Amino acid sequence: MTFGEKIKALLQEAELYRGQGLLNEALEKFKSIEKFIQKAPKLKNRDKILSKIAVKKKAISAEIKNFRKPKKAPRVSDKARELMKGMFEAGDPKTKGSAALGGAISLKGFGQYDKAIKEFTTLLAFDPFRLDAAGHILDCLMDDSGPDAAISRFKEWLSDTAFTSGELDKIRSRLQALLDKAGVKKDVSGLQAGPLPEPDSEVDEDDILDINSIRFKLAKGAQKGEEIELDVNYQSGCVLNVIVSKKEKGVIEGIKTGDMMNDIVFYSPVAIFSGTGYVSDMTGIKSGPKKGDYSLSVKIIRILTG
Amino acid sequence: MAVINLKNREIECKIVYYGPGRCGKTTNLEYIHKAFKRQVTGEMISIDTDGDRTLFFDFLPLGLGKIKGCDVKVQLYTVPGQVQYRSTRKLVLKGADAIIFVADSLKVRREKNMISLKDLHGNLKETGISILKIPLVLQFNKRDLASKGFPLMSTDQMNKELNRQLKAPTFEASALSGDGVGATLTKCMKLTLQHLQKEFKWAQ
Structure with a gap:
């Protein structure tokens, strides 16, 4: 195989990886071809090939970067959501024997926060699950909308009579743990019930x-x-x-x-x-x-x- | 965990396709959906993100008809292969009765196969299941790519590196053309039903 044929075969291999969606492998292959060509100053069309490789490398790098960008989970069909709900067994210790709690945890796991919050909110009315459900709601809000939304929900509960002071202390600890874990420097120990800041209307x-x-x-x-x-x-x-x-x-x-x-x-x-x-x-x-x-x-x- | 209703003589079990990203798990299900129309009992659900990468899972329900007097239904799932979706894989893996591990035959994916198999081992262990005890079939996928000039690993090498301890049945496949896809699934279903028979004696 001549030097030119060898390069042609390697370029083909790199393109094949790209076609398979194996972006990292394609990028690595192009890099190795580049090095290979740089060692051959007398190669015909050397600069043209190198500039073509540079363009390809740039495009693949952009694809990889885009792929690695954190993305919000897409909203899924009702059928898919039902399947997700079934994936957390009632026998799992985290579900406390409740299929409903398990289903909501599963929806949270798949990033279906709106639906998960709705299901956790229903569970707030049931004694064995209310504290767990409240914690999961804060968790969903932290992931989906950020710490302000979680704090604001906790404030709502503070001004509500739905939770006892003992329960509110436990929820407060859970919120603090979530904030600490997310690296948010905010102390909620002194948080008192108060009016919520006036939200903007989403309606035209x-x-x-x-x-x-x-x-x-x-x-x-x-x-x-x-x-x-x-x-x-x-x-x-x-x-x-x-x-x-x-x-x-x-x-x-x-x-x-x-x-x-x-x-x-x-x-x-x-x-x-x-x-x-x-x-x-x-x-x-x-x-x-x-x-x-x-x-x-x-x-x-x-x-x-x- | 399989749902076995002895009164109604019904069995429903879950088989999960596992493997590294881009190894062909979804392609396996797509082929089954197309080629086993008679057995497919519902729509295939796929949730993929950009670049055709599975984000959550694919789902395909099959009905195998009566086996030893029992109506057997199988749910096929795939997991997202990309490393960052570990927690999703764990969710999908919950309650699995059997695993089909799809290994990528491309030489450049050697390490990714090993990482994914280790990930499967760890995730099963966390749910109290031994990889040596659950019905498991290995599929060496993309064998057809040799003819397109891709350097592939030999099946001997793949067996040695992935299957030395597991000693699971293996199949060469090309999910795109369907070669080996049916054989892999058939073997896995056979192992699953044998395993369930041992545990629940449903065929008595």
Whole structure:
């Protein structure tokens, strides 16, 4: 085999590796050919071949770099999600014997964070799983949206009555461990319940229909869990104002400025839709005919589409 | 772990295709999907990312019909081969009844085969399963590439390096053309059913 034939064969081999998707092997092969040619100054078309190899090396390196870039897990079909849920056996110690917890852990493992959080949230209502589920929710939020989202969720729980103080201490430790593991320098030991920072609305104001009334479940207070329906007083873009009568004591004590209202239903003359709202204001009316009543402002943050 | 319902005489077992990235695991399933249409009982699910690399797994359900009075169903899965997806591989491996290890015959992939086999060994060990006890078949894939000028390892060398201790049945294959794909799967299913018979005496 002549020197030229040898180079041709090696170039062919490198291209074959590339065609097989073996990028590192192709790159290594091109590098070795380059070295080989550099030792042969009298080779015909030497510079042309070397410049072609340089172009190929650059392209392959870019492909490798792109491939190594961390990517978010794609959202998958319902069928694939069901298969994923079955992959964590109920017998695994981490699942505490619950197929539902196992399924949610599995979804988390596959990066299906939205669905996993939804399933963990359902499990918060079941005593044997609530602490684990809360920990997994924080874990999902850390991975998917970052530490601020996890801290913000913990703050929501602090201002909620869903967890006892003992449980909150355990969840706080779990959050601290997650932050430490992620290298986030933030001490959550002194974190107190407080209003959440007002989130931006994800809804285009022009797309919002006129809303007549809203329905939601009270998350705390004496009437916790009760569904409340209130008429809209006026609407400004994605902010709705509602008057809460002074007689509705359970509603007044169950809503505070800074609360997130999940699963809120909006009634418009032409459609009913659900979404998430944020209580941007809840203050007592101090004068006028509505004196003693409360003015509640709800900012529509998100509309659920399916 | 296989689901065995003796009352309804049903067996459902899980076979996992394992091996390094780009070795041809998905290609095996694609060929089975195409060539064993009568046995395929549902759609093939594939979740791949850029560059045709499997990100999570592929899934293909098969129905083998009645064997010794039992309705036998098999679920075939592949794992993502790239090194960084270890935790996903562990998830997919959970409850596996048998493994088909697809080794890449290309000389340049020698080390990757060994790393992947070691990874399989470690992942099985973590779930309390010995690689020597689970039904296992080795497939030496891409044998056809010799004719295209790729330097391949000899099957002797591959046997010596990957199978000296395992002593698992081996098959030469070319998943792209389908050569050896059916033989590998048939042998693995045979071993799986024999293993389950030993454990659960389902054929009595």
